[in-house]
Amino acid sequence: MHPAGLRTDSAGLRRSESGGPNVTSQTLDNGLEVLVIPDRRVPVVTHMVWYRNGSADDPLGQSGIAHFLEHLMFKGTERNPAGEFSKVVSALGGQENAFTSYDYTAYFQRVAPQHLGRMMDFEADRMAGLNFDASVVAPERDVVLEERRMRVETDPPAQLSEAMAAALFVHHPYGIPIIGWMHEIETLNRANAFDYYRRFYAPDNAILVVSGDVEASEVIRLAETTYGRNAPHSGAAERVRPREPDPRAARHVSIADPKVEQPTLQRLYLVPSVCTASGNESHALELLAEILGSGPTSHLYRKLVLETGRAVNAGAWYMASALDDSRMAFYAVPAQGVTPAELEADLDRVLADVSGALDADSIERAKTRLIAETVYSLDSQSSLARIYGSARAIGQSVEDVRTWPDAVRAVTRDDLATVAAQYLVRRRSVTGYLLSGEPS
């Protein structure tokens, strides 16, 4: 139930080894796409529904509504009163969750295979028959407001993240927080929520992903008798996304707060996503983030922490999984006596000479590591479902997921040098300082 994008986490999209699981894909008559991913190691099934709408599709002035809807989806339907679905999941010894991201919203349960049909029945029910009673909507809005107060309003690092995203995306809605701006959440009402639900919550805007010890034919049969009852809406809901203008100015953002105990330095660059990249740019950026900033053997960690002691931690990540132009991030925690501004100069020196990090050995080791991490993550059934679901939700194919390791292996030193030179330039960047002190 937490907006996934509030976590600083690059692991949105990870894919299977080439020739990984045999995914079955079929679309029902009402437009619902069904993916079945066999995983027979444990007697458990993961059931997810992905909607192709996230916070970046929030209507103007209604930021936070995608996430608000995610909350409302737990407030019951005519057939199943609030709490009933969760109670059943719990009684069956299952787990459930949901999350809202920029480009999608997803609902998740994990139960024993014999209960899959029941999960589908519940999930299909709230896709079409959600309760929008005033007695539900207003109190739940207060819950979201309180969530924002706790997670952002009183948390300087979260405030810095929001301010940096807003500075990076001056025009595109990725600059708007997933949870929404406080003053807009406050105005969300029943009519907004119902309109939004009617627009996006439909079988032809959704992807059903089932992973586990199940037969594809049986899953599809169950889907037809549950989700199949829901009528499609007229055509897929259109996503209206303005494109970010070509960045011209290097930007800095600072937050000072007495609550900050450890100052930090952050840097974001506007870079292509897996959907907007040309050629293999996105794979090169993934590998570049791995080489430069993944863990204590990374280039950045060596330069800033081990060799010079200027920082106590440093790293990088890249958000490949996004429908529109996305972000690559660097962060560093200054050592005692070093200011974020001083550390920024060090970071810029390291980034100005990336070529030193691009020897054949480092590249090879990074490829092995990046692919192994992904393979490891596939060991989790829910990761498996999540990888395929998120890929399809932004329009990637099952084949894109399956061939991802090959694409990473094919990245050359030149590819890495090219994306670094093209995208890691100051005018595409926002630098953030989290400072200890009185807000000014």
Add this chain to the structure above:
Amino acid sequence: MHPAGLRTDSAGLRRSESGGPNVTSQTLDNGLEVLVIPDRRVPVVTHMVWYRNGSADDPLGQSGIAHFLEHLMFKGTERNPAGEFSKVVSALGGQENAFTSYDYTAYFQRVAPQHLGRMMDFEADRMAGLNFDASVVAPERDVVLEERRMRVETDPPAQLSEAMAAALFVHHPYGIPIIGWMHEIETLNRANAFDYYRRFYAPDNAILVVSGDVEASEVIRLAETTYGRNAPHSGAAERVRPREPDPRAARHVSIADPKVEQPTLQRLYLVPSVCTASGNESHALELLAEILGSGPTSHLYRKLVLETGRAVNAGAWYMASALDDSRMAFYAVPAQGVTPAELEADLDRVLADVSGALDADSIERAKTRLIAETVYSLDSQSSLARIYGSARAIGQSVEDVRTWPDAVRAVTRDDLATVAAQYLVRRRSVTGYLLSGEPS
């Protein structure tokens, strides 16, 4: 024909001395508001039509369309081919112009009084019967693209202004340039332009302002026989304006370019406009800008230029005239050997102790100066029309304009200290550096 907001100019709204001209106001049956402002000093009349839509009303993804429409308004109608209107104005020895701002678009002619009816006939004709032939729309879009190339793409100060506005307004459309983002102008087409025209170009979304040696009754009679023929649209076009979130982070923006010969420092603060202010905040901000940064006797000029020689110029302005929260600006041009960052520290020291500038004498002199400037500007008939037109276009009353000098006179030292303490805080600000050097 130039987007007014591209100029860094605080003089959007200036008003008459209390008890100034006797303005006649009447609304026609079709919703057109008519203001007649007597000015009998010269045998000339100023004819303006103001539309209550500006660039901040551009639909998502269609930035620049308000300004594009302003261009298209000169491309003729069925009755009057392209160039005809301009040719007649010129043949009559008149002048004409038009401009697009954030909150309105206006068209203007100045002719001898006996030609007023003819101007009205032309202007009413293009309000309702504009030509949207493909042969007109696409070439005119190229003209606008070229305008943007000349004014922004090759002009580092303009790029800095755009980047600063985008950083100040992270959510509100005042962060989008009036002329539009290049990549969105490129996609504007006939259908967009026609939809926009249908939505906003209507008598019930317009204000006719006539200033000059004319009788109000005659102006209204002429308006009825010209504009009166245009049918109203169904209801006034709604302005959908998201509000800016409460600012949390101090921001910096830099542009480096070899073309820059003189580095400069800029600072913007998010402040209330005359429309969003509580009490007399907006009048206090106007007076504060006058005291701190208007000309060589201002506080900032004394501190940064005369007393310390750190800058060769310095000043401030405040854009009062805006429908939504607006901006107060400071600028300083560093002396030889001083960097913008160093000068910023000086500026912050001066702004941290504004109280030194708020002695009774300085306040009194600033009030006299500010009011006198306004009275002086009223000596120009076109200023007169512009002051009343822009005020009505953002929903201010004629009375607001007339009583403005009294409101300025009523501002106290406490009012000034209060707005300075409340709004001139770093977290509400964006600082800009224009630097000489290679773009990074």
